[in-house]
Amino acid sequence: MMQTIDLRGKSLSASELRTAVPRPELDVTEALAGATALIQQVREHGEAGLLDQAERFDGVRPKAIRATAAEIEAAVANLDSAVRAALDEMIRRVRLASAAQVPAPATTVLGDGAIVEQRWEPVERVGLYVPGGKAVYPSSVVMNVVSAQAAGVKSIAIASPPQKDHGGAIHPTILAAAGLLGVAEVYAMGGAGAIGALAYGVESLGLEPVNVITGPGNVWVAAAKRAVTSVVGIDAEAGPTEVLIIADGSADPELVAADLLGQAEHDELAAAVLVTDSEALAEAVQPIVERRTLATKHADRAGVSLRGQQSAIVLVDNMAEAARVSNAYGPEHLQIQTADDDAVLEQITNAGAIFMGPYAPVPLGDYIAGSNHVLPTGGQAAHSSGLGAHTFLRAQQIIRYNRAALDEVRDRLRAIATDEDLPAHGESVDARFGTGREV
Template identity: 50%
Template sequence: MIRRVDLRGRVAAGEVLDLQALVPRAEFDVEKALDVVRPITEAVRHRGADAIREFGAKFDHVAVTDLRVPAEALKTALEELDPAIRSAFEESIRRVREVSEDERGEDVHSEPAKGGRVTQRLVPVQRVGLYVPGGRAPLSSSVVMNVVPAQVAGVPSLAVASPPQQDGLPHPTILAVCELLGIDEVYAMGGAQAIAGFAYGFEGCRKVNMITGPGNIYVVAAKRLLKGQIGIDSEAGPTEIAVLADDTADAGHVAADLISQAEHDPMAASVLVTPSTKLADEVEAQLIKQVQNTKHAERITEALSGEQSGIVLVDDLDQGTAVVDAYGAEHLEIQTADAEQRAETINNAGAVFIGAWSPVSLGDYCAGSNHVLPTAGCACHSSGLSVRSFLKAMHVVNYTREALEDVAGHVVTLANAEDLPAHGAAITQRFTQ
């Protein structure tokens, strides 16, 4: 069901290992997808809502007359939401909001010279488009993960887009959570056309400054193509889980966690890294046992048997740590005897889950952390979505005459050194009048 990659003994034999290349990873060719989404984004740019509706009918097989979801539909969705589901979402919202508020931060005031002040103001992005997937699994939890940190950041204008279901509206649970969070600007549109609609604006929808949220390869490609036109959070594609484990790990837990992420998509990646052949054998047996009892067995089997998934055998945990750090997984679980200490050595991961009682599923819903995370190795340079994603740092400079005069000579010297004498003149002009 799942392939093995054996790295044991190869370093001792004198081989130099390229760990990034050796760890299983799916081919996720965003560059190729750009050729598909470019004409879509251009059509939306020039023809607005008409183009969005046409592409929606083509790709989602749903004819949508009015892209804006009516307020009554949002209200009805919340009224009809199962009370137990509502309660669970309220707890998820509470936890994510508490973590976001702790992360918010404050303006920073500095005085590098007497009378010279520099303030770093944290300013919210003014308008954000939030994308919520609605394909195989309508991710209503992504509404929470997108909206709550943006609200805590103080973003004054938020709009949500999610693909329409057969009734022409986004999934009712997605609508219910929007209503629960007070989001009344919701659009029934998905895919690259939704990203373009937010980026360029269309009839009844002002263009946004930033787009966040996960999606399929075409959503990711549209975000990459339009980056610069708008800001983006990261390129969050098919989900990934890596588990670093030793003999202390429970094979049934590890297998269940690998399966949980494989459930998302046939392109989902599930990777176990371990020095223990015994654990590898037990996990493989558990995968076979557990998958046959799951609802989405076919999808999970395809993901686990794909080139993006595997069991990587390593010489020891130190090599295993180097492997998962090079991989830079979206989700990294560490189930080892020294899990907390080992987690402190990790530099590259979207989020790290420590020990047997912190599974990725907890982070997907109710840990208080965010589940919109960088994939495809982007964790080496990008962060997961948080309140900071929606804040810009802006310096405010306020010098007195005396403070400027004190440093004027240095400014003029540096301006002349760069052959920009008018820069220096802007300083001396103030003291020659």
């Protein structure tokens, strides 16, 4: 039975709402020291450190950490035809949506001979992490790689944990997805050690350091990403996956229950939250969730998720309050199933991806909608966006002024420089007109 949180008749501030919404017990800080130690082991011992960590955490010692070109080609050749067709379509759709995220260059003319240009430059090299714990995620390969390629990144490395069932090699479907995307640099390494290897490089493997690391993972991966932010950029510190569904009395309780369960099957810490102003819907959903959970393959972990403190049915007075609760929560996935979805959408500010209506369930975004499924969790949607081409781009400004344009603004420039007690700033401009103080 999912817990019920009744917020009806309460006037809560934004901070009180953030406290009231359900959250998992997860503190990245607690894992930081351990993750840092694992990163240091890789920095000091390189390939040997990665092999030791694979044996310790993945239960297998890989024969080789870097996949060969022949292994990648074989994985593509042996890929199930239906899976290949699905991946090909996923790649096509995500490419189209990712290309739309690349800003066009722009030129601003501020005066005669005074021009500022805006351009977006991709980073040179990225490391993409693909988890491999309770499930295998070729879809994450697509989401990470296509976004980087859309941005124009030329050098891409993939890390994914070695699989005990495959003799310490990377899962063949992960390798096949990399092959379909033309990525030849794939490493069987996981957890914090993999993040450290991507950040600092491993010479014996030919693994050069990257500029940006992206991709979801467990708490150790999140902690490791935090630990290396002084040397690389990251997308976000991904936590357990989550869905928040805003629904009113018009919603189909069968679909709502199916969507809650669909998220809960990821793992025991996954969060499934329903926010509704309909007590009748809340009461109808509970037994359907129970029935569906008992019938599903991953009933044990889904049941733990749904009964956990991170999952709940939240009762509110109206849809405006439902939107307030959602914004306080900042969900990774937000589903809206109401009589007027767009009216609710207008009130939403914080969400990773938003799924509108009964025919846009979260799994659509996980796989083949064309959107990206690497999204901010744990309320990070209040300040961060999901993975996209923009993750791998840097905004750069190019300033072009001729002599006349500089002369037009130099008195104002000098006034500000003098006020800030930085006279050499003004002198560097005056020197171009032969009026600067001799030094």
